[in-house]
Amino acid sequence: RIVYVNGSYVPESEAKISVFDRGFLFADGVYEVTAVLSGKLVDFAGHMKRLRRSLSELALPSPGSDEMILAIHRELLSRNGIEEGLVYMQISRGAADRDFAFPPENTEPSLVLFTQAKTLRETPASKTGITVATVPDQRWRRCDIKTVQLLYPSMAKMDAKSRGADDAWMVDGDGFVTEGTSNNAYIVKQDGTVVTRHLSNDILHGITRATVVGLAEQEGRAMEIRPFSVAEAREADEAFVTSASSFVMPVVSIDGTKIGSGSPGPFARRLRERYIAHAEETAL
Numbered sequence: 037r038i039v040y041v042n043g044s045y046v047p048e049s050e051a052k053i054s055v056f057d058r059g060f061l062f063a064d065g066v067y068e069v070t071a072v073l074s075g076k077l078v079d080f081a082g083h084m085k086r087l088r089r090s091l092s093e094l095a096l097p098s099p100g101s102d103e104m105i106l107a108i109h110r111e112l113l114s115r116n117g118i119e120e121g122l123v124y125m126q127i128s129r130g131a132a133d134r135d136f137a138f139p140p141e142n143t144e145p146s147l148v149l150f151t152q153a154k155t156l157r158e159t160p161a162s163k164t165g166i167t168v169a170t171v172p173d174q175r176w177r178r179c180d181i182k183t184v185q186l187l188y189p190s191m192a193k194m195d196a197k198s199r200g201a202d203d204a205w206m207v208d209g210d211g212f213v214t215e216g217t218s219n220n221a222y223i224v225k226q227d228g229t230v231v232t233r234h235l236s237n238d239i240l241h242g243i244t245r246a247t248v249v250g251l252a253e254q255e256g257r258a259m260e261i262r263p264f265s266v267a268e269a270r271e272a273d274e275a276f277v278t279s280a281s282s283f284v285m286p287v288v289s290i291d292g293t294k295i296g297s298g299s300p301g302p303f304a305r306r307l308r309e310r311y312i313a314h315a316e317e318t319a320l
C-alpha cells in the first residue's frame with residue numbers, strides 16, 4: 037500500500053513520523069474518514085468543512101488548501117487502485133520537545149493519509165443489522181471535535197463486544213443515548229417519527245447524519261431532533277446508526293432486548309438504499 041506522509045507518497049513500510057510528534061504523545065491531532073464508491077469520494081466538501089472547524093477549535097495549523105488535499109486523496113486512490121473503501125486523513129500538531137504547552141508558532145503540522153480497500157455497500161451486517169450494548173459516555177466534553185483521542189470509544193467497543201454486542205451506544209448521565217463509538221444513533225418510534233440527538237458538544241456532527249436527516253424529511257417523515265433514552269430505544273420500532281463507513285446501518289437489539297421485530301426495519305433499509313444512491317450521484 038502506498039501512503040502519504042508530509043509531502044511524499046511512500047510504501048507503508050517506509051512511512052515515518054517522529055516519536056516527538058504531538059499526535060503520538062498527546063493525541064494532539066484531528067482526522068477525517070471519507071467513503072469511496074466507484075472510485076469517487078463521498079461528500080468530500082462536507083468532510084473538509086468539518087476538518088476546518090476541528091482545526092480551528094484546537095488552533096491547529098492548516099496543512100494546505102482544500103484543492104491540495106483533494107488532489108492527495110485522488111492520487112492515493114489511483115496509486116492503490118481503490119474503487120470501494122475509505123480514505124483516512126490525519127493532521128497532528130507535529131513534532132516538538134515534550135511539553136503540555138505547545139510552541140505557538142514553530143511546529144509544522146504532520147499530514148498523513150492512507151486508503152483502506154473495503155466493501156461498503158453489500159456487507160453482511162447491512163443484511164442482518166448490528167446489536168448494541170450501552171456504556172456510560174465517559175469521553176471529554178468536546179465530542180464535536182473529531183480528535184484522534186479515541187481510547188474511550190475503543191475501550192467501550194471492547195466492552196460491548198465482551199458482552200456479545202457488535203458496538204456500544206454511549207449514554208449520558210441522564211440516561212439518554214449520545215451516539216455510537218463511531219456513528220450517530222437514531223430510533224424510529226411506533227408512529228414512524230425518527231428521533232436523533234440534537235447537535236451540541238455531546239456528539240460528533242456527522243456528515244452522513246446531515247444527509248440522512250434531509251433524506252428522511254424528503255421521505256415525509258416527522259423528525260424529532262432531541263435526545264432519546266435507553267428505555268425509549270428498547271420500545272422503538274426500529275433503530276439505526278449512520279457514519280461515512282457504515283452509511284445507514286440497522287440496529288436490531290440493545291442490551292439483549294430486541295428492537296421491533298429484531299430484524300432490520302423497513303425504514304432503515306429504505307434509507308440505506310436512498311443514502312447510497314444519493315452518495316453515488318454526488319460523489320466526486
Ligand code: PLP
Nearest residue numbers: 218219220240242243244279280
Ligand atoms: N460519531 C462519532 C463519535 C464518530 O466517530 C463518527 C465517525 O467516525 C460519527 C459519529 C459519524 O460521522 P460521519 O457520518 O461524518 O462519518
